[in-house]
Amino acid sequence: MLESTFINGYGFWLLFGLALLASEFFVPGLIAAFFGIGALLVGLLTLMGVVETTPVQLSLFIAFSLVALFALRRHFKRWLQGTEEDLAVADQDDAGFIGARVEVLSDFADGFGDVLLNGAKWDAESTEHLRAGEHAWVVGHHGIVLKLSRQQP
Incomplete structure (x- = not known):
């Protein structure tokens, strides 16, 4: 019972x-x-x-x-x-780099140089010839290497 x-x-x-x-x-x-x-x-x-x-x-x-x-x-x-299923395939701009303005620290030789972003020195690459003291914008990144352009995205 x-x-x-x-x-x-x-x-x-x-x-x-x-x-x-x-x-x-x-x-x-x-x-x-x-x-x-x-x-x-x-x-x-x-x-x-x-x-x-x-x-x-x-x-x-x-x-x-x-x-x-x-x-x-x-x-x-x-x-x-959430909607992210595979972070290796998804856009990994979780730090908000894309669209950020950077200062070029060294002249770009063979498409590579150094930039200043948020107070830190970063390795960067660009198809455009960038000179020290100029400003550029982050249009992407590959790992820890930033991809830059003179044109704002």
């Missing part, structure tokens, strides 16, 4: 839902959270007296969880994890 009351009770579903939601912090994968949502919904319906029997609770749990998983996962994944 105690087992059936515990499994049928709203407390079980609410605790189970919270445990599933909490498990998402320890084993991230954005799947357990949707089963947690399903369990919480069943717990709330049981608390309100809409659902009473175990088979109906289990059926609703499976239905709510799968609907939440397939309907909401894509939206939550983009919201929680």
Whole structure:
């Protein structure tokens, strides 16, 4: 009698839902959270007296969880994890270099020279002949080598 009351009770579903939601912090994968949502919904319906029997609770749990998983996962994944999937392929201007104005420190020889950006000396390359004291703009970068142009991007 105690087992059936515990499994049928709203407390079980609410605790189970919270445990599933909490498990998402320890084993991230954005799947357990949707089963947690399903369990919480069943717990709330049981608390309100809409659902009473175990088979109906289990059926609703499976239905709510799968609907939440397939309907909401894509939206939550983009919201929680962002849209960047492969930083090696994506534009890596995370430091905000592109469009920055730099001061040329040394004449560019064979397309390479040194520039000053944010108080630090950087290696740079340009197809244009740049002279010391001139200003240029960062139009890209390859690793830690800045690519420059006289024209502002």
